Amino acid sequence: MKFLMKIVLSLLVALMAGFISAYLMIEKNSAASAVRNGSWAINTNIGAQDTDPYVKAHVALHALLALNKSEAIYFVANEDQEGKPLQGGCTYKVTGQSIDARWWTITAYGSDDFLIPGGEGHFAVSVNELGNTKFSFPIAPSLKAGTTGLVTAEAAQFSLLLRTYNPSPSLLNDPASAALPVIQKESCDD
Amino acid sequence: MINFLKGLAVWSLFTLVVAIGVHFATVRYLPDFVMGRLNDKLTRQVPVNTMQYPARPDASARAVVKPSPDLLYAICAYDVSAGPVRVTSPVPKSYWSLSAFAGNTDNFLAINDAQAGGEKVELILVLPGTQLSNPEMLPVIETQSPIGVILTRSLITSEEDFPALDALRRQATCAPYTEEVE
Numbered sequence: 001m002k003f004l005m006k007i008v009l010s011l012l013v014a015l016m017a018g019f020i021s022a023y024l025m026i027e028k029n030s031a032a033s034a035v036r037n038g039s040w041a042i043n044t045n046i047g048a049q050d051t052d053p054y055v056k057a058h059v060a061l062h063a064l065l066a067l068n069k070s071e072a073i074y075f076v077a078n079e080d081q082e083g084k085p086l087q088g089g090c091t092y093k094v095t096g097q098s099i100d101a102r103w104w105t106i107t108a109y110g111s112d113d114f115l116i117p118g119g120e121g122h123f124a125v126s127v128n129e130l131g132n133t134k135f136s137f138p139i140a141p142s143l144k145a146g147t148t149g150l151v152t153a154e155a156a157q158f159s160l161l162l163r164t165y166n167p168s169p170s171l172l173n174d175p176a177s178a179a180l181p182v183i184q185k186e187s188c189d190d
Numbered sequence: 191m192i193n194f195l196k197g198l199a200v201w202s203l204f205t206l207v208v209a210i211g212v213h214f215a216t217v218r219y220l221p222d223f224v225m226g227r228l229n230d231k232l233t234r235q236v237p238v239n240t241m242q243y244p245a246r247p248d249a250s251a252r253a254v255v256k257p258s259p260d261l262l263y264a265i266c267a268y269d270v271s272a273g274p275v276r277v278t279s280p281v282p283k284s285y286w287s288l289s290a291f292a293g294n295t296d297n298f299l300a301i302n303d304a305q306a307g308g309e310k311v312e313l314i315l316v317l318p319g320t321q322l323s324n325p326e327m328l329p330v331i332e333t334q335s336p337i338g339v340i341l342t343r344s345l346i347t348s349e350e351d352f353p354a355l356d357a358l359r360r361q362a363t364c365a366p367y368t369e370e371v372e
Contacts, residue, residue: 006201010201010204010205010208011208013205013209014204014205014206014207014208014209014211014212015208015209015212017205017209017212017213018208018209018210018211018212018213018215018216019212019213019216021209021213022212022213022214022216022217022220023216025213025217026217026220046297047295047296047297048296048297049296049298049334053217053218054217056221056294056295056296057216057217057220057221059221059295060220060221060223060224060225060295061220061224061255062255062256063255063256064224064225064228064254064255064256064295065254065289065291065295065297065339065341066256066297067287067289067297067300068297068300070300071287071289071297071300071302102285103285103345105258105260107256107258107259107260109256113255113256114249114251114252114255114256114257115247115248115249115251115257115259116249117249118249119249120248120249123247123248123249123259124258124259124260126260128260128347128348161256163258165285165287165302166285166302166304
């Protein structure tokens, strides 16, 4: 009986340790293997058959059905220009210039990786609205209808995903040097 | 005391070995588990090898993480274990892509509108080594795994174009192919 209890206890501890360490490594390894560019991180091995198993597991959790780099590359920002987490109660100004890809868009997601409730009409901004020139748009808890920008009121924290479809060779080969949008915090709700 | 320490060391080693096994098994099989769940979700109300046309993504879209509100999707959970599957889709004039994902999330096929070279894409998904008569000479794509997902993405260029784009993506199909040679 005592032996059986020891086995059960040992297996429980092993299962917990195995799952928790796997989860932590999936999150950490993916961040470590990403290329950084300001607030943005990119992993060009997404969707590839020979990629690191930790990256593959990360894709399954956070980027399921993402395209491989032959078609698109994805930049993720979880923090502003100063390295602070993006918060739904704050207002940010995003400035940048056209990105060297056939088509691109920036979308805000809650910490659950889904579109943020309350953001209808302001889930994403793309080259369609911003044009192929220098641009600036707000991210705020609320925006007037018709304003180009992103609304994040109902998210405690959020992330931005910059999708670039058919990126130029220079963007694809050297994403760390690309001129990507700058995310600057302006104010926060009390 | 020595026996106690010996026992503790043995149990600790046992626990560590099992924990390492659980760690690597979790990392290795998580993608297959997540794709399996997606396939289950997609085939709960419609048969496998059937194209589905989800609504334009908004905050209520919860089937797949990080949906794009700029895109209209058509999605099919395929299963080629019982035979080849034929996939067809019209190609709109704006950005469009058709992609295929294996049961472990690998994106083993991606074709966009510029590469499609026409107004329609047709292809056949098969298990590696499958012989086909293929009288129509359609492109044959060997899947990496028996089950997976086909996804088309159509860019919504404007609200005015939305109805026409929606009607076009609803012409995409995914169905068993029946021209296999004995």
